[in-house]
Amino acid sequence: MNYYVKADRFLLEDMETGPAYLQIINGKFGLIRDFPSDEDAKIIDWSGYTIAPGLFDTHIHGGDGVDVMDGDANSIHQLSDHIVASGVTRFLPTTLTSSIEDLENSVGAVRQAVEEGLRGAQSEGVFLEGPFFTEKYKGAQNPAYFLDPDYNIFSKLQDLSGGMIRKIALAPERAGSLEFIQQMVKEGVAVGLAHTDASSACCQKAHAYGASIYVHLFNGMKGLHHREPGVVGAGLNEKEAFTELICDGHHVHPEVVGLVENIKKDKLLLITDCMRAGGKPDGTYMLGEFEIQMEDGVARTESGSLAGSTLRLIDGVKNIHYWANIPLHESWQRASLSPAKSLGLHENLGSIEEGKAADFVVLDKDMNIKTVAINGVEIDKGEKGNVQT
Structure with a gap:
């Protein structure tokens, strides 16, 4: 499943960035972009929220x-x-x-x-x-x-x-x-x-x-x-x-x-x-x-x-x-x-970086968790983002 996550803020290894779009490709993180590269891309809209690594x-x-x-x-x-x-x-x-x-x-x-x-x-x-x-x-x-x-x-x-x-x-x-x-x-x-x-x-x-x-x-x-x-x-x-x-x-x-x-x-x-x-x-x-x-x-x-x-x-x-x-x-x-x-697992886990497993958490402004994804698949634990196509 390939899509983009749109959010106001992303917590990266050495900085915060956003608003932006994070690409998810076959369960892995792709690039963070100002806009999707494909105008027909599926977008899960978490505007107003923060995306952090699992x-x-x-x-x-x-x-x-x-x-x-x-x-x-x-x-x-x-x-x-x-x-x-x-x-x-x-x-x-x-x-x-x-x-x-x-x-x-x-x-x-x-x-x-x-x-x-x-x-x-x-x-x-x-x-x-x-x-x-x-x-x-x-x-x-x-x-x-x-x-x-x-x-x-x-x-x-x-x-x-x-x-x-x-x-x-x-x-x-x-x-x-x-x-x-x-x-x-x-x-x-x-x-x-x-x-x-x-x-x-x-x-x-x-x-x-x-x-x-x-x-x-x-x-x-x-x-x-x-x-x-x-x-x-x-x-x-x-x-x-x-x-x-x-x-x-x-x-x-x-x-x-x-x-x-x-x-x-x-x-x-x-x-x-x-x-x-x-x-x-x-x-x-x-x-x-x-x-x-x-x-x-x-x-x-x-x-x-x-x-x-x-x-x-x-x-x-x-x-x-x-x-x-x-x-x-x-x-x-x-x-x-x-x-x-x-544990020597940082090449595939632990941060939002291209090629790593797309494990992420969606946070509101009070750091309450809205939903969680593992390998790019949302776990049904909270409200969903607005899906756009």
Whole structure:
């Protein structure tokens, strides 16, 4: 299906432009023009609205009452449908530290759902968060299942997933981590550091071996100290490393978000780390084997520790836009292009650029989502633009 999208504003990689016409050709973005090149072209008129690239959540456990660890393909379908309504067009279903059997069931369920065909947001692989962590900064991960990195375990999970594990997190101080990181990078799997008490020097060594992401920076890791920079210091200091942030105002203070933005720029990527309570009312929920209480939208363990989030990615974009006082196209890229870059998928995803997948979101002046398109096809989530021929 070939057509043009007419809108007042387009959020591009390094600027905003418009009013203009954006060409869609066979599910890919074409050129942005002042006027259509074909006078008989089909035009979808979103005059008065903004067109932004689809969002990409590379770290999400669940939402709408379901979780990736349910080990059920129906849960993946439901999550896909749920998050596309808030502008997410691509995601990595994310596991949690658990038994090997549970992990096998979970990655198998993602594979099944993808093979059946997701109706909403499209999975770009699996994020294996654990079980190669250490206990001090365990967060809501169950330390009973923590292990040293084991390629045999990974290999079996990768086989069951159909090769879909695209990202993995570990604690680099565990035995065998460096060799494991090196092997993951050889196989095209992005490696993040998380739930770790490592020193800054240990993290730097892990980065030299190929680790490239600091998972939910400040949370589940040794903090910054002036005599030992820790994991946080390493993440901020390593120019080529990506740093995830949960911008919900609970996991990281707004002023600290602004500080990280000033340091990391396009190496900062927004995630939700959302758990099954996302989009649901306050109450009791399960995160893995832990009972979680959500009050005023904040999920905590029995001990009071934060247990994932209930954040929508678009709200993280809004928050960093205001907290860091950066242009909207920059804050938006932190949740679209930066995540794609962190996985090496930016040649086809993450921004409005000729030849990339035509994933886009239509926003009104208050940043409410009117509709979403994936590969150029509108998902029926809101009012439609006025079609002209």
